[in-house]
Every structure is written in structure tokens, then in C-alpha cells.
Amino acid sequence: IETDPSNFKGHREIWMKEDGRWFKYLEGREDSYQKALERCASIKTDFPDAFVVALRDGRFIPITEALESMTQ
Numbered sequence: 085i086e087t088d089p090s091n092f093k094g095h096r097e098i099w100m101k102e103d104g105r106w107f108k109y110l111e112g113r114e115d116s117y118q119k120a121l122e123r124c125a126s127i128k129t130d131f132p133d134a135f136v137v138a139l140r141d142g143r144f145i146p147i148t149e150a151l152e153s154m155t156q
Contacts, residue, residue, distance in 0.1 A: 085109070087100055092111075095130070098110070099111075110137065111123070117150075120136045138150035
């Protein structure tokens with residue numbers, strides 16, 4: 085699917101990340117977990133199954149690992 089806003093209910097910061105054999109569609113990038121949660125809450129109005137993910141060096145990592153590294 086093209087990341088055009090018309091394909092994602094007008095959301096404009098959509099990007100795609102290939103993860104093995106899956107294509108995952110994400111919106112935006114946040115440096116703060118709180119901001120990520122706020123963005124996720126607003127996206128859930130259009131995409132109820134949306135959730136926050138964490139990436140490090142372009143790879144998905146567990147949220148707990150990302151939060152631990154933020155406190156160090």
C-alpha cells in the first residue's frame with residue numbers, strides 16, 4: 085500500500101518498515117514515550133488497534149528495553 089494520506093484516513097506522517105516478511109505501517113516519530121502515547125491515542129480514533137512501538141538503529145525492540153535505556 086502506498087503511504088499516501090488518502091490510504092490512511094488523511095494521516096500524513098505514514099511510513100512503512102519491512103520486518104522480515106511483513107510490511108508494517110507507522111505514523112510519526114517521537115523521542116518521548118509520553119508524546120508517543122498521546123499520538124497513539126489520537127490515531128486510535130481511526131485505527132483502534134494502533135499501538136506504540138520502539139526502534140533502535142532501525143530495528144524493532146521491546147518497549148521495556150527502550151524505556152530502560154531512556155532512564156539510564
